[in-house]
Amino acid sequence: MKFNTFFTISLVLCCISHSFSQNASATLAKSYDTYENIEFKMDKVKEPVIPDHVVSIVDFGAVNGGKVLNTKAFEDAIDAVSKKGGGKVVIPPxxxxxGPIVLKSNLELHAQTGALIVFSTDKKRYPIIKTSFEGLDTWRCISPIYGKDLENVAFTGKGVWDGSGEAWRHVKKSKMTATQWKDLVASGGVLNAKKDTWYPSEQYMAGINNADQNVRHDLKTKEEFEAIHDFLRPVLLSIQNSKRVMLDGxxxxxxxxxxxxxxxxxxxxxRNISVRNPWFSQNGDGLDVESCKNVIVENSSFDVGDDAICVKSGKDKDGRDRGVACENVIIKNNIVYHGHGGVTVGSEMSGGVKNIHVSNCTFMGTDVGLRFKSTRGRGGIVENVYISDVFMTNIPSQAISFDLFYGGKSIAEKLAEGTTSIAAKAAPVNEETPQFKNISIKNVFISDAYEALFLQGLPEMNLNTIEISNLVAKAKKGVTIVDASNLKLNNFKLDIQDETIFSIYNVKNMTLNGIEMNANSTKAMTIDGEACQNIELKTMPNFNLSKNATIHKSVAKNAVKMK
Structure with missing residues (x-):
């Protein structure tokens, strides 16, 4: 079989189908009476109800031009509709x-086409508050857009909300061109001792010392955090503990x-939104849906500096103590142009993640396509995840990745260090042990990737009950599976450059069925690890167990069978 020809035809047909699905979905974007092809029971998502009162920020003294601060005009406009029980605040072209905008219940902010809302770069206008960041309870600067304990909030219109992130973020020299770096250094700020990282201020650089993924565990009081105010950069939009929230347009x-x-x-x-962060932006995630229930993310595009569409539920003890899962989430008809992950679950999943549907999504140039990550210490259970019809191209690392040894680095960084595959000793199972189970992935097309599929569980808590079907992939590396149980891989068509296409270590109860691959080597499949058992190879054209596989001595006799 000519794999390239097969792949091209398959991808074209599926992209046509994908385009049709997007157009149809866009037409029916506001129809939520039924959910077709959803694998779990999910209540209808309720839209916010906004009273019919309309004002413009211009009515309250707002001045166009980007020079006059309009914080009070926004505040007064919001107060005016709130006194009437709520309503719409219009931001014209x-x-x-x-400065920061504090939301209230029953509020719609409608940014018309041509409207650009730019948030002040004066950090003194952003007081620090108790909040959650990176899944932990901590202190951060208030978000440019902030609301808590609300009902009925909507952002509509085609305008642009800009967080002025360049005033807040540090930047690595390796992520910029020589000219960009020269201009950035000339703009102010400070450099580290190695001259390879730029910081907005001395206070920021002091704050990042001793930080664990941007959170300082050693500081306890508000006064201590205030001393590193510049470092406590906020998320652009933070809405917490609320009901009926909509971002549309x-x-x-x-x-x-x-x-x-x-x-x-x-x-x-x-729905129908665009999320954009510079590709070099540190922690520049697109959307982090954390501990939410009944969610739809659709018909949107993301081009960001970290994971694009993320599902989370808190980190470590803080997440477990909160105990609020992220559940009943539909993600469909989205495009990701750049990011560390197209759709990501974790690594903050300590409160649990369940009932996730992903379909008709396209990833172009994301470090990873479908990304699942956690580590010892998290706890939590990820289960009932259903993914279908995903299309990927130009993936520089792993198209599908399960990494239970996540340590805060992107897959690309880990690949550069040569640390993606970890054979580890089992640790005791307790509340800090994460679990990933009952996950279905089907109809995935990968035109170009470094590695097609990477599955890495824990020896004490294997990845469990994962089924992947109808996967077509062209990649440098094939499939790596470590510490996994109860796997079904069905109908793969693999065009792989490396001579080893399958690398299997300590895998139990796995069936490979209908796997077509360019198996020309005695190492096309390597199987190792004394925990291996009940591995069945079925209907595999162009593959011969005695000629195309290397089974190491650690593997028990009859652990691998070909039918």
Whole structure:
């Protein structure tokens, strides 16, 4: 079989189908009476109900041009509709400079086409508050867009919300061109001792010392955090502990940290939006849906500096103590142009993640396509995840990745260090042990990737009950499976450059069925590890167990069978 020809035909046909699905879905974007082809029972997502009162920020003294601070005009406009029980605040075309906007219930902010809301770069305008960041309870600067304990909030229109993130973030020299780096250094700020990282201020550089993924565990009081105020960069939009929230239409961009962080929201609709962060932006996630229930993310695009669409539920003890799962989430008809992961689950999943549907998504140039990550210490259970019809191209690392030894680095960084495959000793199982189970992935097309599939569980808690079907992939490396149980891999068509296409270590109860691959080597499949058992190879054209496999001595006799 000519794999390239097969792949090209398959990808074209599926992209045509994908385009049709997007157009049809866009037409029916506001129809949520039924959910077709959803694998779990999910209540109808409720849209916010906004009273019919309308004002413009211009009515309250807002001045166009990006020079005059309009914080009070936004505040007064929001107060005016709130006194009437709620309503719509219109931001007309223009450039509107403002400080933080504090949301209220029953509020719609409608940014018309041509409206650009730019948040002030004066960090003194962003007081620090108790909040959650990176899944932990901590202190951070208030978000440019902030709300808590609300009902009925909507962002509509085609305007742009810009977080002025360039004033907040540090930048690595390796992520910029020589000219960009020269201009950045000349703009102010400070460099580290190695001259390879730029910081906005001395206070920021002091704050990042002793930080664990941007959180300082050694500081306890508000006064201690205040001393590193510049370092406590916020997410652009933070809405917490609320009901019926909708983002429909706008562009959200240039965030200081994560872009959109809905946290503990019931009934969340995100559709028809664009999320943009510079590709070099540190922690520049697109959307982090954390501990939310009943969620739809659809018909949107993401081009960001970290994971694009993320599902989370808190980190370590803070997440376990909160105990609020992220559940009933539909992610469909989205495009990711750049990011560390297209759709990501974790690594903050300590409160649990369940009932996730992903379909008709396209990833172009993301470090990883489908990314599942956690590590010892998290705890939590990820289960009932259903993914279908995903299309990927130009993936520089792993198209599908399960990494239970995540340590805060991107897959690309780990590949550069040569540390992606880890054979580890079993640790005791307790509340800190994460579990990933009952996950289905089907109809995936990968035109170009470094590695098609990487599955790495824990020896004490294997990846469990994972089925992957109908996968077509062209990649340098094939499939790596470590510490996994109860796997079904069906109908793969693999065009792999390396001579080893399958690398299997300590895998139990696995069936490979209908696997077509360019197996020309005695190492096309390597199987190792004394925990291996009950591995069945079925209907595998062009593969001969005695000629194309290397089974190491550690593997028990009859652990591998070909039928």
């Amino acid at each position: 223009g450039v509107w400079l403002t 706008p562009v959200f961009q240039n965030s200081p940290a994560w872009c959109l962080h809905p946290f503990m929201i019931e009934d969340l609709i995100i």
